[in-house]
Amino acid sequence: MKPASFAYAAPTSLDEALDALAEDGAVVLAGGQSLVLELVYRDQRPRLVVDVNRVPGLDHLREDDDGLALGALVRHAALERGGDGLVRRLLAEVAPYVAHPPIRARGTFCGSLAWGHPAAEWNAVALALDARVHLRSATGRRTVAGADWFRGDRRTARQDGELVEEVVLPRLPSGATTGFAEHRRTHASFAEVAVVAVVVLEDERVREVRLSAAGLADRPLRLTAVEDLLVGTGAAEVADRARAETPAHLDRAGHHAALAAELAGRALERALRPEVVAA
Ligand SMILES: Cc1cc2nc3c(=O)[nH]c(=O)nc-3n(C[C@H](O)[C@H](O)[C@H](O)COP(=O)(O)OP(=O)(O)OC[C@H]3O[C@@H](n4cnc5c(N)ncnc54)[C@H](O)[C@@H]3O)c2cc1C
CATH class of the missing domain: 3.30.390.50 (CO dehydrogenase flavoprotein, C-terminal domain)
Incomplete structure (x- = not known):
């Protein structure tokens, strides 16, 4: 099958992306590793696909007192490479189980949470680590706790027009x-x-x-x-x-x-x- 027709936007700033997402029937394209299949099978028929890959400032992987913040364009493969600290070690242990290398090179951590597949590894990690999902739209920001995020098979608390801008994985208790x-x-x-x-x-x-x-x-x-x-x-x-x-x-x-x-x-x-x- 081929996808139903849709318009395509490749914004180069966050404001532009959020304005495009505010349009009726707009969806985010991040890694495309789930969305493209859904388009081809016509499980999703968006009017506008907003490709956020050229938006600067969404690929941060930053550790601070709050925890580890993963921006919308952090790929699965970036987590496979590991890093300092317990959370990064857990992510590196889990990453090789997520699909296979070409998919890990493009697919994103936030995309997994946004898609909400019931068998996705990162979603179980997000629940165990009490993740916080930070959402941004043309009209504001809000944060949803991981425990309230997943609402069913590929259903989440995300509303139309919202971008999962980043997910924060809080620090684990000492000695964990x-x-x-x-x-x-x-x-x-x-x-x-x-x-x-x-x-x-x-x-x-x-x-x-x-x-x-x-x-x-x-x-x-x-x-x-x-x-x-x-x-x-x-x-x-x-x-x-x-x-x-x-x-x-x-x-x-x-x-x-x-x-x-x-x-x-x-x-x-x-x-x-x-x-x-x-x-
Ligand atoms: C053959 C194959 C095997 C796979 N195996 C596994 C596996 O074992 N485990 C696993 O977890 N996954 C697996 N996947 C899925 C893969 O991990 C995807 O990369 C991931 O689920 C979605 O991330 P993405 O960045 O590619 O999102 P996309 O495909 O771009 O988007 C998926 C959905 O989420 C929305 N979305 C994406 N990012 C955002 C955002 N930042 N804000 C708002 N909405 C957003 C999109 O609009 C779309 O509805 C597999 C995929 C394939 C094709």
Whole structure:
């Protein structure tokens, strides 16, 4: 199939981009790695495609006291290269699971959040890290917490005319460690299930734990019931306890529940006992 016809704008300033986005039926083109397919299959029929790739100042990857800020044009590949700090290390661990190299060279972190695919790895990361999504339109700015962002399968809190200008991943608590585990059918497929873990220990027991999963529902989920159960568990038992408890606290049963349980255990092992997970 070919896309339905649309107008195309390639603004060279943020103001121009926001004015174009204010038009009826306008959509953002960032990396194009999801949008172009949706155009071709006519899942989206925009009147105007606003390509933001020439807008300066959207490709920043900046760490400050607030956390790590990722601008709208930060590509998946930029995160694969890693950097200092726990959050950058987690992003570098996850990035190779996002599609494959040519897609990672163009696709963007903010584009993944804007698209809101239920199995997208970055969306699970955003939930685990309590991300803040900063939106900008011709009429103003607003910020949405990661927990309120995902509204369903490829549905988010974004409104027409809004650009996801940047996403901020707040600093993790001192002493936190992180882990990630995923199962996918082929190297380039989306995850069947992926789990992100953040753990803080005190006296060898879990003081705080966050588990978020992609692929289990129409949006990424925080496994809050399991998190609550794991608080106070000894570091040596936490992974196996997550394996045992997770299925009872999911709305899904069968294959996906079994995968989620195993991956929660592995993500926690990566966070706490990396030597247990050899490869
Ligand atoms: C073969 C293949 C395999 C893939 N595998 C995976 C995978 O394993 N895991 C994974 O997570 N993804 C996967 N993807 C998707 C890929 O990661 C995309 O790059 C990503 O989902 C969207 O980012 P993008 O920058 O390409 O967005 P685009 O394709 O440009 O846009 C996607 C949607 O988001 C909107 N949008 C994008 N950026 C913004 C913004 N800043 N503000 C407002 N709206 C915006 C667009 O209007 C559009 O509706 C795969 C894609 C392909 C083609």
